[in-house]
Amino acid sequence: MGLLAFLLIGLAAWLIWTGRLQRMSAKDGMALGAALVGAVMAAKGKPVIGAPLLLGAALFFFTKSQPAKKRAKAATPSVSPAPQDIAAARKLLGIGADADARAIRAAHRRLIASVHPDKGGTEALAAQINAARDLLIKEAAQRH
Incomplete structure (x- = not known):
């Protein structure tokens, strides 16, 4: 014991x-x-x-x-996001269609600072904001 x-x-x-x-x-x-x-x-x-x-x-x-x-044995295939998903992500972060990766990250930082779980926000909302950032950064990289 x-x-x-x-x-x-x-x-x-x-x-x-x-x-x-x-x-x-x-x-x-x-x-x-x-x-x-x-x-x-x-x-x-x-x-x-x-x-x-x-x-x-x-x-x-x-x-x-x-x-x-x-x-994860099988990798998920890469699927291009739907235009409505990109529009919803832009709306969530409050950025325009011409935003570059730097603007996306800056908008993400401003928003996540106020809704982070450590500041009283929810993990679900923080996850949505993080997913929107990731989606928009990938989309911006494909544009350029």
Whole structure:
């Protein structure tokens, strides 16, 4: 039990040291909680309950640590975006059709500063704004 506690303390220290606790999603938290419950159950003499929880959490974190290329077997084909998607992205960022990559990034920075999740905004809105920026930068690169 002492070795298990030492390993858990080491895991927590590593998570804090690398800053992963700050970037932890809800799924990460649930997997970490399952690992802790599994470790406690295994330490209390119930390895049949604890081992699957520990192994499941370890598998989750292992697959998450693999690069996205290795996880995705088939690459999605490159499809040109629809004109209405580009128009919606421009409207979201508040830029004109002639905006270059620098103007797109500047508009993105101004907008994301006010709606960032750390400032009280939602992750969904920030993701939409980031997707609009990426779409418009790709479209601007294709134009030039």
